[in-house]
Amino acid sequence: MQIEVLPSSNHTALHLALTGELDALTAPKLYENLNRLLQQHPNIRKIILNCRRLTYLSSAGAGILLMSIDNLSPKGISLELQEVLPEVYNILDLLGLTKLMPVTHA
């Protein structure tokens, strides 16, 4: 899985693009990268993950997203998923994550 930092005109929002598959093998990498980026950008209030090229999500990936919500919320930082593919959206929906954060379809 690849994580790309996208250009943003808003200094309080961090835009990232995810490419590939988020599973038990790759989920820890996303979590480490989010934590590293948070340290590099201490003023951000929103993280937007563009998921147009995220083709697979397992429970381990969903668990990382949930952990991120739990860690970010007390700091006043929100997490949002954009352009989620139908297959990935279905899994997020089954787990109830679409009720915990803004998630938009591709």
Added chain:
Amino acid sequence: MLKVSLQFGASTENLPIIRHFVQTHLRPKVSSSVLLNQITVAIEELCANSILHGNAEDPKKQLRLDLRLQGDTLHIYLYDPAPPYDLHAYPAEPTLLRAGTDRPGGFGIYLIRRLIDKIDVRRRRGGSSVYHMVKHLSHESSP
């Protein structure tokens, strides 16, 4: 009738191989990409549990995944050298799973229950186990 097998070591490095195996053989049989993904996720969750928890990511431990398609009924068998775990010893609702979560994952069994029509496990001679899941391909799971 489809009848295929994959043998793999207990390593998360093999999860992409398992997904590729499942999708390669089932894509011609499953018209919906969402349903194909649901089956793939359920199988990967089962395999990941055995890899991570049953076999402590020891790649020398060998597991076997069998797919059998009879009509529109898919039978999935996972032969695991580790003893079986209790499939019913997990909370039924994802909100309960969320409480106390301090590591990646934790939703696997819940997802399997939602995505698969039937699952059971039996202990084999020597202490190993075989998990059996059934999915009717006419049945797409929805929230």
